[in-house]
Amino acid sequence: MAAPDVVWKGGKFGQTSRRDAWWLSPTLVFLGFTAFIVYSTWAAFQNKYYTFGPYISPFYSPELFGSSSHAIFGPKPSWYPSFLPFSPAFLILWIPGLFRLTCYYYRGAYYKSFWADPPSCAVGEPRKKYLGERSFPLILQNFHRNFLRLSYIVWAFLVWDVIVAFNFDGHFGIGVGTLVLLANVVLLAGYIFGCHAFRHLAGGGLDTISDHPVRHKLYECVSCLNRGHMRWAWASLFSVGFSDIYVRLCAIGIWHDWRIL
Secondary structure: OOOOOOOOOOOOOOOOOOOOOOOHHHHHHHHHHHHHHHHHHHHHHHOOOOEEOOEEOOOOOOOOOOOOOOOOOOOOOOOOOOOOOOOHHHHHOHHHHHHHHOOHHHHHHHHHHHHOOOOOOOOOOOOOOOOOOOOOOHHHHHHHHHHHHHHHHHHHHHHHHHHHOOEEOOEEOOEHHHHHHHHHHHHHHHHHOOOHHHHHHHHHOOOOHHHOHHHHHHHHHHHHHHOOHHHHHHHHHHHHHHHHHHHHHHHHOOOOOOEOO
16 A cells, blocks of 8 residues: 655644654764764864875875975965964865865755754754845855865875875885775765766756767766765765874874785
8 A cells, every 4th residue: 555645734843744764864964964073173173193104184185284294385384373273184174175065965964954944854844934045154055166176176186195105115005094095085086076066067058968979978977976976975974084084093003004015
């Protein structure tokens, strides 16, 4: 027998005729996001234990200014305000952070889990007026494409970090950390190259995309990744956090980087 249709006619916050565990998904999203935000903020403020041998944490890459051998422009610049805490992560972490914040998938996820707007389909929300994304601060969501382009630059540096991670004192080698950073780059590629905005750039502006074979093929590839965008988003979020944890614990001496080759 077919399940009865859920009919929603409005009501108080949390009121619903749904009988499933509708609250489970937004709760898990809330816990997952909160854990990542707390950890990444803490890790960014540390300004230490972010490199180990040829490895560098993705939270700190590219290291524009810093104290490690990975720093592109040398140590902390003299123009940096002395009254502000310094960390190489502060200079670049805002790019992937704002890219994820404005991501179409993440918007729907944290709107439900943090703002309960709405907490789930056919569930009463705490507000009746819909403001949309036409005023501050939500109008800033429209800059998602700009953060996407900047994220590709950051991703390119992470690819270079993986190449460097095969170099152990001038010799080719593979460590567990090499594979950790490599997996992170692959998962991030699945996420950023499957982005809705990139899909539009690939073929959304064409009236007849089949007339453009190269763009059509690219559009199909992006669409294939886009179908699993939620999975790529979560997998890459986990891999970025785990990559930092791996490098950090190796640098502290808690974990030993096993050399495979």
